Amino acid sequence: MQADLAQRIAAHPKYRELKTKRSSFGWVLTVAMMVVYYGFILLVAFDKELLATRMGQGVMTWGMPIGLFVIIFTVVITAIYVRRANSEFDQLTDDINKAVLK
16 A cells, blocks of 8 residues: 555656755755855865955954854755745645545
């Protein structure tokens, strides 16, 4: 019975749609995160002077807000994924469940 259920789910067109949308969206967010993270790492490796440059007359350097941006960017793209997963992806999953488990 379980193998038959798995085959029916895998053959359902909405499952293929869900798989495609979730995978492509995940890759887009992964590439965006890697660009931001590795961009920061490359700055640390190759342009320490920029990161050590003071902002104005205080003690704050450019490295602090850039590092904070990396952290905030991570939280934001996580929230974007969760929001889409809770709306579009969950709706597709419910549609698949209703169609396959009749």
